[in-house]
Amino acid sequence: MQRLNIEAVAAGGVAVEIDGVGKRYQGVEAVRAISLSIVPGEFVSLLGPSGCGKTTTLRMIAGLEVPDSGTIRIGGAVVNSTPPWSRGIGMVFQSYALFPHMTVFENIAFGLKMRGEPAQNIKTAVDEAMALVHLSELPDRLPSQLSGGQRQRVALARALVIKPRVLLLDEPLGALDRKLREQMQVELKLIQRQAGVTTVLVTHDQEEALTLSDRIVVMSSGEIVQIGSPSDIYNRPANQFVADFVGMSNLMRARTSSADGDRVSVSFPNGRSYVTKAEGNLAHPSDVDVFVRPESVKLAPNAGSPSGKLSGTVEHIVYAGASTYAHVSVGLAKPVVASLSQKPQDSNAIRIGDELSLDWDETDALLMPALEAGARRTS
Amino acid sequence: MRSRARLRYLDAFVAAIVVFLLAPIVVVLPSAFSSDVALSFPPQGFSTRWFENLLSRGEFLSAARLSITVAFLATAISLIVGLFAAYALFRFDFWGRSALEALFMTPLVFPAIALALSLAMVMSTAGLLRDFWGLLIAHVLITMPYAIRTIGASLREISVAIEDAALTLGARPAQLFWYVMLPLLRPGIAAGAIFSFIISMDEFTVSLFLTGPGLTTLPIEIFNYAEFNSDPTIASISVILILISCIAVATIERLMGLRRVLS
Amino acid sequence: MRTVRSKLLIALLLAPAVLISMVMIAAIATTLGISFLRQFPGDLQVTLANYIAFLSQPFLLKAAYQTMALGLVVTAICVVLGYPVAWFLVKRDTRFRNAVFLIVLAPLLVSIVVRTVGWIIILGNEGLVNALLMSLGVIDSSLQLMRSFWTVVVGLVHVLLPFMILSIASVLSKIDDDVIEAAMLLGARPATAFLKITLPMSMQGVAAGSIIVFALTIGTYLTPIWLGRGNVNVLAVSIHEQALISVEWPAAATSAVLLTIMALVFMAIFLASIRRMTRR
Numbered sequence: 001m002q003r004l005n006i007e008a009v010a011a012g013g014v015a016v017e018i019d020g021v022g023k024r025y026q027g028v029e030a031v032r033a034i035s036l037s038i039v040p041g042e043f044v045s046l047l048g049p050s051g052c053g054k055t056t057t058l059r060m061i062a063g064l065e066v067p068d069s070g071t072i073r074i075g076g077a078v079v080n081s082t083p084p085w086s087r088g089i090g091m092v093f094q095s096y097a098l099f100p101h102m103t104v105f106e107n108i109a110f111g112l113k114m115r116g117e118p119a120q121n122i123k124t125a126v127d128e129a130m131a132l133v134h135l136s137e138l139p140d141r142l143p144s145q146l147s148g149g150q151r152q153r154v155a156l157a158r159a160l161v162i163k164p165r166v167l168l169l170d171e172p173l174g175a176l177d178r179k180l181r182e183q184m185q186v187e188l189k190l191i192q193r194q195a196g197v198t199t200v201l202v203t204h205d206q207e208e209a210l211t212l213s214d215r216i217v218v219m220s221s222g223e224i225v226q227i228g229s230p231s232d233i234y235n236r237p238a239n240q241f242v243a244d245f246v247g248m249s250n251l252m253r254a255r256t257s258s259a260d261g262d263r264v265s266v267s268f269p270n271g272r273s274y275v276t277k278a279e280g281n282l283a284h285p286s287d288v289d290v291f292v293r294p295e296s297v298k299l300a301p302n303a304g305s306p307s308g309k310l311s312g313t314v315e316h317i318v319y320a321g322a323s324t325y326a327h328v329s330v331g332l333a334k335p336v337v338a339s340l341s342q343k344p345q346d347s348n349a350i351r352i353g354d355e356l357s358l359d360w361d362e363t364d365a366l367l368m369p370a371l372e373a374g375a376r377r378t379s
Numbered sequence: 380m381r382s383r384a385r386l387r388y389l390d391a392f393v394a395a396i397v398v399f400l401l402a403p404i405v406v407v408l409p410s411a412f413s414s415d416v417a418l419s420f421p422p423q424g425f426s427t428r429w430f431e432n433l434l435s436r437g438e439f440l441s442a443a444r445l446s447i448t449v450a451f452l453a454t455a456i457s458l459i460v461g462l463f464a465a466y467a468l469f470r471f472d473f474w475g476r477s478a479l480e481a482l483f484m485t486p487l488v489f490p491a492i493a494l495a496l497s498l499a500m501v502m503s504t505a506g507l508l509r510d511f512w513g514l515l516i517a518h519v520l521i522t523m524p525y526a527i528r529t530i531g532a533s534l535r536e537i538s539v540a541i542e543d544a545a546l547t548l549g550a551r552p553a554q555l556f557w558y559v560m561l562p563l564l565r566p567g568i569a570a571g572a573i574f575s576f577i578i579s580m581d582e583f584t585v586s587l588f589l590t591g592p593g594l595t596t597l598p599i600e601i602f603n604y605a606e607f608n609s610d611p612t613i614a615s616i617s618v619i620l621i622l623i624s625c626i627a628v629a630t631i632e633r634l635m636g637l638r639r640v641l642s
Numbered sequence: 643m644r645t646v647r648s649k650l651l652i653a654l655l656l657a658p659a660v661l662i663s664m665v666m667i668a669a670i671a672t673t674l675g676i677s678f679l680r681q682f683p684g685d686l687q688v689t690l691a692n693y694i695a696f697l698s699q700p701f702l703l704k705a706a707y708q709t710m711a712l713g714l715v716v717t718a719i720c721v722v723l724g725y726p727v728a729w730f731l732v733k734r735d736t737r738f739r740n741a742v743f744l745i746v747l748a749p750l751l752v753s754i755v756v757r758t759v760g761w762i763i764i765l766g767n768e769g770l771v772n773a774l775l776m777s778l779g780v781i782d783s784s785l786q787l788m789r790s791f792w793t794v795v796v797g798l799v800h801v802l803l804p805f806m807i808l809s810i811a812s813v814l815s816k817i818d819d820d821v822i823e824a825a826m827l828l829g830a831r832p833a834t835a836f837l838k839i840t841l842p843m844s845m846q847g848v849a850a851g852s853i854i855v856f857a858l859t860i861g862t863y864l865t866p867i868w869l870g871r872g873n874v875n876v877l878a879v880s881i882h883e884q885a886l887i888s889v890e891w892p893a894a895a896t897s898a899v900l901l902t903i904m905a906l907v908f909m910a911i912f913l914a915s916i917r918r919m920t921r922r
Contacts, residue, residue, distance in 0.1 A: 064543050084546040091547040097540035101562045110558070111548035162548060386734070393730045396723060396803075397745050403760025403800060404752055406770055410763050418759075419768035464659035467652045479656065482663050488854050489666075490861025490905050492878040493898040496885055497669035500676055500895065520662055527659070574751075581753035584863050588885065598755045602864070605759075614763065617756040624751045632744060 013041040013198030014075030014165045016061060021070035023056050030056045032222040033070060038200065043192055045201040045209035047233075048219035049245065054202045057219070058168050061200060063087045075165055085114070087166075090159030090197075094171040096151045098143040104130070104154050105139035111162035129161040132191065149180045156188070160195065167192065169201040173208065185211050206246045210234060218242050235293075240368055243291050248325075250297070250336050251289040253370060259284040266290060266367070270331035274309045279367045287370035294325055296364035297338035299356045308357035310336065316352055326350055328358060404621060411614040418611050429615040439616065442600035449511075449596065450579035453518035454526075457575045458568060460519070461526030468527070469534045487524045491584040499588040509591035517585050522575035529574055533567020533635065566635040573627045573634075580623070670902075677895035692896035702880060702897065709860050709876040710904060712791070716798045716859045717852045723799065724806035724851065725844075731807070732814040750804050758868045761797045762788070765869070789871045797865040802858055806851035813847030814840070842919065849916040857905040877901045 016038040023031040031053040038044050046054035059065040061072060063084035071078050079087055090111075098107050108129055112122045130136045133153035143151055152172065159167060172188075173181045189212050192199050203209050209216050210230040218226045218233060218241075226238035237243035240251055257265040259278045266288070267273035278284060302311055312330035317340075327335040336358055340350060350356070406420055411429060413422030433439055467473075468480050486494065498517045499508060507513030537560070545555045561568075583598045590599050597616075605613050680687045696702050731743055749757065764770045765787040772784045787793060817840060825835040863878040870879075877897050884894035 059543075062543075062547050064546065083551075084543075085549045085551050087547070089547055091544065093540045093544055095538060095540050097538060097544035099541060099545070099559055099563075110545070110550070113558075114545075114549035114551075114554055158544075158548065168547075389726055389730055389734065390736075392726050393742060396727050397742060400745055400749055400800065400803065403757050403764055404749065405760075406763045407756065407760050417768060418763055418766065420763050420766075420770040420773055460658040460662060463655040467655035471648060471652050473649075473652055479660070483659055485663070486666060488857050490857050490878075490901055492861045492863050492881050493673070493902045494666070494669070494861070495863075496881055496894055496898045497673040498665075499885065500891065501665065501669035501672045504672060516662070516665055520666055523659060523662060577751045581751075581755070583754055584861070587863065587882070598753055601755050601759075605868075613759050617753075617759050620753050620756050624748070624753075627751050628744065628748045 013196050015040050015073070016166055016198060016200070017071075017073040018057070018061070019071045019073070021057070021060060021067045021072060023053075023060060023065060023068050029222050031060070031067075034219075034222075034224050035070075036217060036224065036227065038198055040198055041196045043189070043199045043201070043212060043214045045203055045213040045216045046219055047203055047206060047209040047216050047246070048225075049204060051221075052219040053222040054204075054219050055170060058170055058200060058202045061166065062089055062091050062168050088162070088164060089166045089168055090162055090164030091168040092152075092155045092159050092170065092172040094174050096143075096155040096175075098151055098154055098158075100143050103140050103142055104135060104146070107143070107154055108158045108161050111158065115162070125161050126157075129157040132160070133157045133187075148176055149184065152176060152184060156191075160191070160197075164197060167197045167199040169199065171203055172201070174203075174205070181208075188212065210246070218245065220245075236366065237291065240289055240291075240371060243366075243368070248294050248337060250292045250294065250334075251368075252292075252332055252334075252336065254288055254290050256282070256284045256286055256288055256367070264367075268310065268332060270310075272310055276362050276365065276367070282367060282369060288367045289370055291366040291368055292336075292360050292364060294337045294339040295323075296360045297336060298359045299326065299328075299338050299340070299350065300359070302355040302357045308359035311355070311357040312336070314350060314352050314354045314356060317350070326356075328356055330358065407614050407617045407621065410611050411618040413611050413614075416610050418609055418614060422611075429611045432610075432612050433615050438595070438600055439597070439604075442595045442597045445511075445595065446580050446597040449515055449518050450576045452515055453522050453579045454572050454575040456515075456519045457522040457526040458530075458572055461523055461571065462530050462564070462568070464523075465527045465530040465534055469531045470539070483527055484524050486521050495585040495588040498585055502589060509589065509594055511594060514586065514589045514594065514596075517589055518579045518582060521582055521585060522579050525574040525578055526571040529571035529635075530564060530567045533564050533570075537563050570631045570634045573631050577624060577627045581620070673895045673898055676892055677899045679892050682891045682895075692892045693900075695893065696896050696900065701875070702877075705875050705877050705880045706900065706904070708791070708874065709878070709901065712794065712798070712866075712874070712876055713856045713860045713904075713908070715795055716802060717856045719795065719799050720803050720806040720855045721848055721852060724803055725810055725848070727803075728807045728810035728814055728847070731811050746804050746807050749800070754801055754862075754864055757800060758797055758864055761793070761800070761869060765793055765796070788869060789873045791870070791874055793869040794866050794874045797869045798859050798862060801862070801865065802855045805854050805858065809851035809854065810844060810847040813844050813850075817843050845916055845919055849912045853909045853912055856908050860901055860905060 016036075018034060018036040018038075020033045020035055021031060022029065022033045034053075034057065036044075046057055048054050056065060060067050061074075063079065063082060067080060071080055073079065074087065074089075099110065102110065105126055108126045109122050112125060117125075126139075127136070130139060133156055135150065135153055135157065138146070138150065141150075143154070146154065152175075155172070169188075173184050176184060185208060201209070201212060210233070213230055215227060216230055216233045217224055218238075220241055226233060226242050228236070228238075233242065233246055237246060237249070243249040243251060252268065254266045254268045256278075257267065262278050263275055264278040264284050265273055265275050282288070298308075300308065310330040310332075312328045312335070315327045315329045315335050318325045318327065324340045326338050326340055328338060329335045338358065409422045410418060410420060412425050412427065413419065414424035414426035414428065415422060464483060468476060468483075498513075498520075502508045502510070502513035502517070505513070507516070541559065541563075542555060545559045550558065581598060582596070583602070586596045586599050587602070590596055595603070597620075601613055601616055676682045677692055678688050678690070679685070680689050680691060727742075727746065731739060731746070762769070766772070767784040767786070767788070769787070771787060772781070775781045775785070821843075822835050822839055825839050826832065830838060860876070861878060863882055866874045866876045866879055867882075870876075877900070881894050881897045881901070884890050884897060
């Protein structure tokens with residue numbers, strides 16, 4: 001990849017602070033008094049299923065919606081009543097929202113023209129921005145003559161050329177096919193890091209959020225469920241919703257005994273039990289869900305008497321390209337999913353009907369307080 | 380195959396309807412050039428005397444002038460008012476939205492004679508009966524639904540995200556309107572303009588009640604002439620009106636498709 | 643932006659159009675008011691006399707009856723003629739489709755005066771039809787094709803058919819072909835699929851078209867006067883006479899109110915029957 005002339009778009013980022021911000025539409029609370037601090041230059045993703053309030057939050061930062069309560073600060077100043085045209089933000093829309101009657105050049109130049117920049121400055125800045133997104137050859141094309149990936153680049157260049165203090169991305173890669181999306185993710189991250197612009201990405205694609213973000217904000221029903229680094233979110237999900245939404249996970253209902261020091265015994269309904277470290281904020285005894293990622297589940301042939309934390313029979317094997325998953329029936333409500341080693345000889349070693357014992361490291365598992373039936377989201 | 384035969388019947392039926400729809404418009408053309416003194420078919424001989432008669436009669440010319448003036452002004456007002464109303468109706472959701480839309484469309488479906496009489500009565504109480512301004516207001520009322528519809532059709536095809544994009548890029552509402560919305564709405568506005576102009580030019584029933592001696596639109600002048608004469612002059616003026624309509628249809632079709640404007 | 647000041651913005655955007663519509667509302671209210679006055683301008687005493695007078699004049703009752711008959715006949719013919727054309731425009735895949743659409747719509751932009759002149763040329767005593775029949779030796783002397791109820795029907799169908807076709811076509815085009823194909827896969831023959839699926843689903847378009855055609859038919863003055871020539875006395879003709887010739891405004895207003903009520907009743911009946919059909 002060519003060296004980026006990042007001067008064209010670098011303005012340095014500013015902090016974005018969201019404090020107790022709420023928004024309701026016709027009596028329905030889309031966003032419920034959320035608070036979030038974004039440091040200058042940070043890349044934050046708002047992740048959640050559709051209708052979780054992530055897009056509304058982004059639009060409130062943009063000034064396209066006005067919060068009913070709370071304050072939004074950009075660069076320290078309260079912007080609640082600042083109209084979108086004077087917020088100095090760049091936004092990329094899911095549909096790209098290119099102006100269909102303007103060429104690539106005119107689209108990218110629009111923001112500078114609105115700011116009354118002299119034509120020569122506009123020309124220089126737009127040329128640089130077009131080079132940045134590899135569109136220098138197409139200044140006179142109309143949006144209708146561009147491919148999806150090219151439109152996406154125009155939208156990005158258009159948002160960056162105004163040297164925004166904050167870059168807002170609303171599912172910017174959602175309309176691209178997988179291969180192009182992964183390529184654009186890399187470029188986007190590179191440009192963002194070099195420009196140092198504070199960036200907020202809205203996405204329902206957990207992989208995209210994990211790949212791009214410094215921090216991820218998981219949202220559900222208008223509330224923030226968890227804020228953390230990608231590895232935090234993946235490895236230490238705050239609750240069953242996050243565990244379920246981000247990546248594949250096993251959630252096994254169990255009951256703890258009274259804690260013995262910092263040790264506690266976990267018993268499954270099938271009679272198996274094991275002793276593990278007691279989670280700090282959990283009262284014992286109580287109903288819990290044991291959370292383990294498929295890749296943390298270790299499988300071993302069941303030699304004679306059952307060993308490990310659980311044991312069972314391989315029900316079926318799902319081949320998913322990069323990884324292979326074994327669904328092992330262990331006498332609980334749902335089979336436990338375990339990913340198999342990538343090496344073909346290992347994968348082949350396990351067959352449907354095999355009796356296996358399952359184990360995992362104490363540090364790879366979490367105990368989550370059990371939710372009332374029905375309270376758990378199945379999205 | 381039976382279904383193919385059935386489609387033949389359908390095609391033949393549609394062809395018959397096409398003939399039915401075109402016939403009264405087409406037969407006017409040869410009749411206008413007849414040298415016969417009565418409106419007849421087939422026309423006898425060839426003559427342009429009825430066009431000459433038309434041009435020699437001052438009342439047709441002054442009626443045409445009034446019609447064009449009213450149509451022009453009514454169109455301009457309808458477009459501006461219609462643009463505002465269409466934007467409110469098709470960009471916002473608010474209490475009473477559909478009721479208002481129905482209200483604006485009412486002149487399209489209200490029995491013309493009742494609307495004509497009602498307008499005559501209210502204009503008379505306001506002292507605007509057989510007055511230019513009364514006539515103009517009535518024509519704005521009648522053309523406005525067409526302006527709202529055509530501009531609305533155009534507006535619905537512009538994504539709201541495009542407006543949002545312009546705003547976040549620093550466009551103030553006036554700039555958004557001038558640099559983004561107006562260029563994108565241009566075909567709709569042009570089609571609406573042509574539609575309004577033609578509807579106003581052709582308007583008959585309401586004008587019949589609101590015009591009078593010294594204030595006569597072209598359709599009314601033709602009507603009055605035909606009450607006392609049965610020569611092909613009315614055919615020759617019809618030819619001119621048909622030509623104007625043809626140009627209008629062709630232009631709207633090229634701008635945005637007649638079908639999209641109407642459905 | 644869309645919520646701040648948006649109420650004020652919406653009000654400002656709508657104000658001019660509302661103002662213009664207020665003229666219409668004032669006009670309708672004025673007419674309603676005048677229909678209850680003994681004399682206007684002049685005697686402003688409120689009375690039901692005009693309505694009683696209307697109901698006691700056989701001439702006006704006959705006009706009301708003819709208006710209703712004309713409206714129903716024209717509407718029915720427009721449905722029968724318009725439905726196949728609308729189906730053709732939406733479902734038939736031919737290169738003539740666009741041309742047919744243009745020809746169907748174009749008359750909407752041709753003055754009713756011009757179109758009525760055309761019918762005089764076709765149906766007049768020295769017109770196209772008579773000339774054709776005479777040259778074929780079918781008849782010896784001109785037939786009296788004008789001045790009849792049916793001449794007026796022909797003229798009105800010509801004016802209003804495009805409205806019916808448009809409103810049926812717009813509903814037909816929203817019916818997904820998949821639904822019909824699904825019905826056929828489930829064993830429905832094409833005719834059954836049409837009767838059970840397409841026709842009921844398109845009734846809304848038929849209803850909307852019928853309401854428009856009926857209202858416009860009973861409100862048309864020019865066609866009955868020019869093609870009927872005194873033999874087809876509908877309310878539109880009476881209203882014109884009462885208002886502009888004998889200048890009895892309260893009487894004219896009464897006729898106009900009753901005409902409008904006729905349109906509203908027709909609309910209510912149609913909407914109710916459609917609602918019952920779609921609720922099924």
